[in-house]
Amino acid sequence: MKKRIITGICAVLITxxxxxxxxxxxxxxxxxxxxxxxxxxxxxxxxxxxxxxxGDCEVYESFIPAYLWEKHGISSYVRGNAQQxxxxxxxxxxxxxxxxxPKAVVFNVLALKYGEPQSEAYNRMTLxxxxxxQSKIEAIKASMTEDEALIEYMLPxxxxxxxxxxxxxxxxxxxxxxKKVSHSGYLMQKGIVPMTSAEEQGRNLRDYTLxxxxxxxxxxxxxxxxxxxxxxILIKSPTNSWAYWWYEEWDEQVREYSKENGLxxxxxxxxxxxxxxxxxxxxxxxxxxLNVYGAEKMTDYFGKMLKENHGFDEIEHSQAVASAWNARxxxxxxxxxx
Amino acid sequence: MLFTSYTFIAFLCVMxxxxxxxxxxxxxxxxxxGSYVFYAFAGAWYFVFILFTTVSAYIISRLLHRVKxxxxxxxxxxxxxxxxxxxxxxxxxxxxxxFNILLWGLVLNFGVLAVLxxxxxxxxxxxxxxxxxxxxxxxxxxxxxxxGISFYTFQTCGYLIDVYRAKVEPEKNIAKLAxxxxxxxxIVQGPISRFGELHEQLVAPHKFDLKNFTFGVQRIxxxxxxxxxxxxxxxxxxxxxxxxxENYKGAYxxxxxxxxxxxxxADFTGGIDITxxxxxxxxxxxxxxxxxxxxxxxxxxYWRRWHITMGSWFRDYIxxxxxxxxxxxxxxxxxxxxxxxxxxxxxxxxxxxxVTWLATGxxxxxxxxxxxxxxLNCLVIIVSESFEPLYKKFHDKFPRLTSSSAYGVFxxxxxxxxxxxxxxxxCYRNVPLTFSMWASMLTFKGIGDIFSGGALELGxxxxxxxxxxxxIAVVFVVSKISDIREKLYQRPVLSAALCVTLFISIIMxxxxxxxxxxxxxxxxxx
Amino acid sequence: METVIKMLxxxxxxxxxxxxxxxxxxxxxxxxxIVSLVAEIDSEFGIVVPAEEIVPENFNxxxxxxxxxxxxxxx
Numbered sequence: 001m002k003k004r005i006i007t008g009i010c011a012v013l014i015t016x017x018x019x020x021x022x023x024x025x026x027x028x029x030x031x032x033x034x035x036x037x038x039x040x041x042x043x044x045x046x047x048x049x050x051x052x053x054x055g056d057c058e059v060y061e062s063f064i065p066a067y068l069w070e071k072h073g074i075s076s077y078v079r080g081n082a083q084q085x086x087x088x089x090x091x092x093x094x095x096x097x098x099x100x101x102p103k104a105v106v107f108n109v110l111a112l113k114y115g116e117p118q119s120e121a122y123n124r125m126t127l128x129x130x131x132x133x134q135s136k137i138e139a140i141k142a143s144m145t146e147d148e149a150l151i152e153y154m155l156p157x158x159x160x161x162x163x164x165x166x167x168x169x170x171x172x173x174x175x176x177x178x179k180k181v182s183h184s185g186y187l188m189q190k191g192i193v194p195m196t197s198a199e200e201q202g203r204n205l206r207d208y209t210l211x212x213x214x215x216x217x218x219x220x221x222x223x224x225x226x227x228x229x230x231x232x233i234l235i236k237s238p239t240n241s242w243a244y245w246w247y248e249e250w251d252e253q254v255r256e257y258s259k260e261n262g263l264x265x266x267x268x269x270x271x272x273x274x275x276x277x278x279x280x281x282x283x284x285x286x287x288x289x290l291n292v293y294g295a296e297k298m299t300d301y302f303g304k305m306l307k308e309n310h311g312f313d314e315i316e317h318s319q320a321v322a323s324a325w326n327a328r329x330x331x332x333x334x335x336x337x338x
Numbered sequence: 339m340l341f342t343s344y345t346f347i348a349f350l351c352v353m354x355x356x357x358x359x360x361x362x363x364x365x366x367x368x369x370x371x372g373s374y375v376f377y378a379f380a381g382a383w384y385f386v387f388i389l390f391t392t393v394s395a396y397i398i399s400r401l402l403h404r405v406k407x408x409x410x411x412x413x414x415x416x417x418x419x420x421x422x423x424x425x426x427x428x429x430x431x432x433x434x435x436x437f438n439i440l441l442w443g444l445v446l447n448f449g450v451l452a453v454l455x456x457x458x459x460x461x462x463x464x465x466x467x468x469x470x471x472x473x474x475x476x477x478x479x480x481x482x483x484x485x486g487i488s489f490y491t492f493q494t495c496g497y498l499i500d501v502y503r504a505k506v507e508p509e510k511n512i513a514k515l516a517x518x519x520x521x522x523x524x525i526v527q528g529p530i531s532r533f534g535e536l537h538e539q540l541v542a543p544h545k546f547d548l549k550n551f552t553f554g555v556q557r558i559x560x561x562x563x564x565x566x567x568x569x570x571x572x573x574x575x576x577x578x579x580x581x582x583x584e585n586y587k588g589a590y591x592x593x594x595x596x597x598x599x600x601x602x603x604a605d606f607t608g609g610i611d612i613t614x615x616x617x618x619x620x621x622x623x624x625x626x627x628x629x630x631x632x633x634x635x636x637x638x639x640y641w642r643r644w645h646i647t648m649g650s651w652f653r654d655y656i657x658x659x660x661x662x663x664x665x666x667x668x669x670x671x672x673x674x675x676x677x678x679x680x681x682x683x684x685x686x687x688x689x690x691x692x693v694t695w696l697a698t699g700x701x702x703x704x705x706x707x708x709x710x711x712x713x714l715n716c717l718v719i720i721v722s723e724s725f726e727p728l729y730k731k732f733h734d735k736f737p738r739l740t741s742s743s744a745y746g747v748f749x750x751x752x753x754x755x756x757x758x759x760x761x762x763x764x765c766y767r768n769v770p771l772t773f774s775m776w777a778s779m780l781t782f783k784g785i786g787d788i789f790s791g792g793a794l795e796l797g798x799x800x801x802x803x804x805x806x807x808x809x810i811a812v813v814f815v816v817s818k819i820s821d822i823r824e825k826l827y828q829r830p831v832l833s834a835a836l837c838v839t840l841f842i843s844i845i846m847x848x849x850x851x852x853x854x855x856x857x858x859x860x861x862x863x864x
Numbered sequence: 865m866e867t868v869i870k871m872l873x874x875x876x877x878x879x880x881x882x883x884x885x886x887x888x889x890x891x892x893x894x895x896x897x898i899v900s901l902v903a904e905i906d907s908e909f910g911i912v913v914p915a916e917e918i919v920p921e922n923f924n925x926x927x928x929x930x931x932x933x934x935x936x937x938x939x
Contacts, residue, residue, distance in 0.1 A: 503916035
């Protein structure tokens with residue numbers, strides 16, 4: 001009897017071990033598509049940031065923390081992901097406040113257009129990298145599309161097990177550690193593809209009201225920042241292509257909301273010239289997103305604004321923080337000038 | 339709640355824990371509550387029907403019992419004074435009375451089943467006839483079929499008949515009867531249990547027993563393996579072919595027919611393994627429903643080994659009663675002088691058999707395909723029975739050939755193919771289409787196609803076929819080892835190793851959480 | 865008893881019914897034989913075998929069958 005019980009316990013332990021290994025093998029490694037790795041990189045640098053950017057691709061392709069440090073001495077991190085929905089940004093912020101209390105949080109408003117869960121793939125890329133916490137569970141619950149299940153997030157192999165027949169060398173190489181892809185959340189794009197269809201605008205919509213769910217989470221985000229004594233700054237990145245069009249009507253609603261609640265809201269779409277962005281050289285995908293050259297201009301411009309309007313002109317950092325940032329700046333230039 | 343859903347697995351874990359944590363005397367109450375919770379997941383509205391069956395069965399069984407008691411009391415009180423003939427007459431009268439009560443029970447319960455299950459089918463067919471006369475069609479009602487109604491109705495009616503036949507003592511406690519009707523592991527797909535075999539076990543207390551529990555869990559895992567690794571994977575290819583049958587003719591039909599046999603075997607026996615395993619873990623032994631059916635050498639044998647509890651239900655409650663009813667006896671008597679006793683008995687037996695198979699077909703579903711399926715099975719059995727003397731002669735003539743194991747394999751393969759082809763009726767679910775597919779199958783067109791890459795365009799890749807093949811081989815080997823679990827129990831380390839392997843295989847090679855396409859995660863930038 | 869044996873012999877002349885005790889379990893009698901037997905018992909003894917008595921135990925041997933007939937006659 002005793003032997004049986006010991007055998008049973010051993011079997012359970014071995015099973016658990018095997019599951020951990022197999023899970024490591026089958027989860028996607030995103031080596032061809034770095035966007036799936038952004039969320040997890042935050043935890044290596046968490047703590048002591050002056051500014052946290054949250055939002056979708058328009059933040060992680062527009063703001064370069066290393067550059068912001070170099071030019072303005074402001075430390076920051078971008079917690080953005082492809083199609084990061086408002087509630088995902090909210091829970092990401094909740095998660096962030098567990099590690100640090102930044103002076104300001106900058107939220108890019110484009111995601112306010114979505115009031116419903118959108119795509120499993122984006123959910124996975126945004127959420128899988130989060131450390132486990134109540135915030136992550138809530139984020140998953142709010143984001144799941146119809147056929148998804150919470151347990152498949154807890155044990156990702158339940159979802160990805162069929163990759164066992166399609167494993168590549170990378171799956172073994174990155175079994176327990178992911179490749180580092182970003183510079184403090186900024187994903188570098190060096191290509192240049194000029195914008196060709198500047199005249200094209202977004203299609204007419206039936207209803208221009210921003211979804212209530214999205215606005216509710218914006219409100220929650222505001223309250224969360226208020227509680228922590230952090231300023232919430234709303235922005236709309238300067239890019240405005242027909243594929244992700246920012247409508248006047250939406251802008252008005254956000255403007256009104258910001259006015260009501262005394263928040264700063266900057267829509268950079270009309271400031272393109274002032275910022276100095278040239279859509280012939282500063283975009284890598286014909287105007288949808290900025291490339292590194294455009295992002296530098298944007299970052300510099302925004303850094304000035306932070307200093308002028310939001311009291312970032314007199315911040316000080318310890319020697320250790322400064323040297324860590326200088327190393328990041330070096331790393332940044334290494335990739336940029338490669 | 340599907341067996342293969344996360345919800346069910348969670349439910350099962352809670353249920354098993356609750357069962358053994360409940361004080362022994364109340365264990366059956368835990369089971370009843372669990373069964374009703376399980377049932378509630380399907381829809382609260384369905385409770386009306388299962389409660390109706392429970393209450394009506396309770397009342398009818400009590401009535402039957404009372405009449406029987408009175409009868410026995412009377413007979414024993416007048417034993418010495420009443421003559422044999424008078425006693426017999428009294429018994430006959432009482433039996434008639436009981437029969438009428440039983441009839442009420444059967445009509446009520448089968449009536450509900452019939453109305454829910456067959457109204458749409460009947461109306462559709464009536465409309466077809468009306469259309470012939472240019473009359474307007476009646477709208478086809480859409481009635482929801484309560485979960486497991488075919489199974490629990492049959493199980494409960496079997497109970498009523500057993501009470502009528504005085505084979506079992508009826509249950510006095512309606513809640514206990516409710517458990518027999520609704521026992522959760524078997525309500526969705528059987529096996530159809532007999533009251534005499536199951537009921538005592540359900541209400542009896544069960545101590546946690548490591549051996550039972552291990553066996554139960556093993557069996558559950560085995561069921562999941564068959565269902566998830568084999569059945570659900572094969573299903574992908576089948577669905578491709580069934581979505582556009584016109585594109586998959588000739589040899590593809592044969593492929594489909596064989597794949598369906600593999601799929602339904604793995605799915606059905608796997609499901610029953612889970613059911614039996616759950617019960618076993620709690621110390622309850624359910625009737626086996628399969629006995630290596632694909633090794634059968636004849637259709638008749640096949641039906642003794644496939645879906646056994648259903649076959650025996652139809653035998654005991656339909657075939658036998660019909661073949662010994664008075665009209666049948668009279669028919670037999672009338673025919674005997676004219677055409678001999680053998681032929682007369684054949685007429686009777688074949689009539690009863692045809693009715694039985696017709697009922698079996700209808701029970702499977704409301705559709706002509708099921709009716710034709712039932713009748714074809716019946717035809718095959720009758721024909722092969724009629725040829726039996728011929729076979730016997732053949733066997734006597736070539737004893738060396740016919741007793742060789744190769745001949746045995748030949749007979750098994752023949753039976754397998756025959757049954758598989760007939761079964762494909764419920765694949766296409768359309769009788770004329772099925773017949774035309776069978777005709778095209780005989781041309782074997784496109785067989786080269788299948789082997790030169792066609793098979794890989796059905797939604798399954800090389801690795802899928804490999805997994806299916808290996809899994810089938812494993813199932814085959816396991817089926818060949820008798821008493822495998824007892825043998826393994828003597829070797830706990832090996833047994834544990836196999837269980838771990840089985841569990842990991844299910845997780846890694848199960849075709850669950852489908853719809854996941856690796857390519858959707860490899861895409862270009864937002 | 866002799867009548868019972870005779871009835872059985874008519875169906876399967878080559879079986880030794882006096883000693884055989886697994887007529888159903890060994891597959892000697894099939895459903896067709898049962899139908900014949902029930903009809904025969906009806907015409908020979910005037911006894912109708914009810915459906916519930918048609919179980920293997922009652923048909924496995926000539927003795928069992930004979931006992932069944934006796935019992936049905938007694939009731």
